[in-house]
Amino acid sequence: MTSRPKGRGVGNGPAGKRVLCTGRLYCDLVMAGLSAPPAPGQEVYAESLVLTAGGGAFITAAYLAALGRAVGLAATIPAEPFAGPIAAELTESGVGLSACTYAPLGQDPQITVAMITGGDRAFVSRRAGPAMPETLGPLLAARAFDHLHIGELASLAEMPWVVAEAKAAGMTVSLDCAWDAEVLARPDLVQLLDQVDVFLPNRAESNALLRHAPLGQYAPLVVVKDGENGASAIAGGETLHRPALPVEVVDTVGAGDAFNAGFLDRWLDGAALAECLDAGARTACVALARQGGARGLGRLARLRSAAE
Ligand SMILES: Nc1ncnc2c1ncn2[C@@H]1O[C@H](COP(=O)(O)OP(=O)(O)OP(=O)(O)O)[C@@H](O)[C@H]1O
Ligand SMILES: [Mg+2]
Structure with missing residues (x-):
């Protein structure tokens, strides 16, 4: 078994509100340059293969760390042979890893195979084991963090107690949605999100959520990410829209999770x-x-100073 990457306890950011991110951590196998989308009974070949750390909790944490915020990750590192290839990336992200645990021997590795054909992407994921590690409960109780970010709604659905425990420890809580048709069909989502302060679905997820209730009922602050159309914040019965920025798009993977980091970083400072x-x-x-996703991100502090 690979030894645990030596991350700092809480990341290396300056004083300010400390963030703990939790949810599923994947090893993403990104196959790019497919000549055609995969089809049953046929074989297609990729031009490149990259192994990288994925999942909303880690990607948002890595962007927060790059922005200079103190951030830790509570996640289960995928079982071998997929822990090794992402170990250096995890360590170099600047995210505190002391609350990460290893998947038990014999558990399927938690991986995503991403197949990229031109602008289209197809994903196959294997979720394995619990969404959040056993270290999370004691860590919340220890009050070492000010804010909890949960990477996907499905993780909250699996472990709904985390929000109440975080609130009991005086933390604020944010939640990304991420697509999961089965979870999005549940009629009790408004109750499930009770006490979540900031909810950040994308447009497709928002449309699914609207089948159950108006978006403003899910949390005091709901942020709808809408790709090239920008994003809207719904709070106190008002909606505020801001446009996206012009950019040459190389790859949309992680855009939503990176958006979360930039948004939360300023929100935690009361902007x-x-x-x-x-x-x-x-x-x-x-x-x-x-x-x-977040490999070789480097420092993004200048993005912060642009607003200060
Ligand atoms: N084509 C684009 N041009 C400019 N900005 C974009 C574009 N696509 C996404 N963005 C920016 O990224 C933000 C989040 O993107 P998006 O709405 O695609 O999130 P998402 O679907 O959750 O992403 P993800 O695939 O990472 O889960 C948008 O609000 C916008 O600021
Ligand atoms: Mg998303």
Whole structure:
């Protein structure tokens, strides 16, 4: 078994609200340059293959760290042989990894195979084991963080108690949605999100959520990410829309999770919603202009200072 990557406890950001991200951590196998989409009974060949760390919790954490925020990750590192290939990326992200655990021997590796054909993407994921590690409960109780970000609604559906425990520890809570048809069909989602402060679905997810209730009922602040159309914040019965920024799109993987980081970074500092939305759009542009999730991100502090 590979030894745990040596990340710092809480990341290396300056003083300010500390964020803990939790949810599923994947090893993404990104096959790009397919000549045609995969089809049953046929074989297609990829021009390139990259192994990279994926899942909303890690990608949002990595962008927060790159923005200079102190951030930790509570996630299960995928079982071998997929822990090794992402170990250096996790360590170099600047995200605190002390709350990460290893998948038990014999568990299927948690991986996503992404197949990219031109502008189209198809994904096949294997979820394995619990969505969040056992370290999470004690860590929340220890009050080492000010804010909890949950990477996907399906993880909350699996472990609904985390929000109440985070609130009991005085934390604020945000949640990305991420597409999961079965979870989005549940009629009790408004109740499930009770006490979530910031909910960040994309347009397709919002349309699914609207079948059950108006978006404003899901959380006091709902942020709808709408690709090249920008993003809207719904709060107190008002909707504020801000446009996306012009960018040469290389790869849309992680744009939504990067947006979350930029938005939350400013929101945690008490910035106005327009500034939070604009910060989200700027951070999303970094993800859009590069291949893959958060590998080799470097420092993005200048994105922050653009707003200060
Ligand atoms: N084509 C684009 N041009 C400019 N900005 C974009 C484009 N696509 C996405 N963005 C920016 O990224 C943000 C988030 O994108 P999107 O709505 O696609 O999120 P998402 O569907 O959750 O993404 P993900 O695939 O990472 O889950 C948008 O609000 C916008 O600021
Ligand atoms: Mg998304």
